[in-house]
Amino acid sequence: MDNATQYQTILERITKKEISHFSTADRNTMLIKKEMDKAYAxxxxxxxxxxxxxxxxxxxxxxxxxxxxxxxxTDWERSYPFEGTFRNILGSVTSEKQGIPSEKLRTYLAKGYNRNDRIGKSGLEEQYEDLLRGRKEQIEYTTNSKVM
Incomplete structure (x- = not known):
């Protein structure tokens, strides 16, 4: 089995009885861990x-x-106060969950984007993405094999 199939099989074999004793705090901890495991290095x-x-x-x-x-x-989400007015001209952006579409992934990664970044996906938002994106904070990570 590949990793995804193996993981899904394990999840399917967990019974409600096995998890019934977990507290709300335990469940929240598991959800946080699950989200952290989805992250790219x-x-x-x-x-x-x-x-x-x-x-x-x-x-x-x-x-x-x-x-x-x-x-x-803090985080943000694009709002459209006039709903559909000029929407086909102005365009829209991807959500954080959508991130960069797979067909444009290499291009945007080469420009310094992260996989989960929001980008313009249509109209003026897409056309002027390079100007509208702003500047990201630059962080330098140093990794080592020592466990804290």
């Missing part, structure tokens, strides 16, 4: 960006020194 991965309370944000931010590799930041 050295690429930011959003764990939660909807319905984040000020308390949740503060708790994570206060403990960043104890959480190597974790950061707390």
């Amino acid at each position: 050295l690429t930011p991965q959003t764990i939660k960006n909807h319905h984040v309370t000020a308390k949740e944000y503060a708790m994570v931010s206060e403990h960043l020194q104890e959480l190597p590799g974790v950061n707390a930041t």
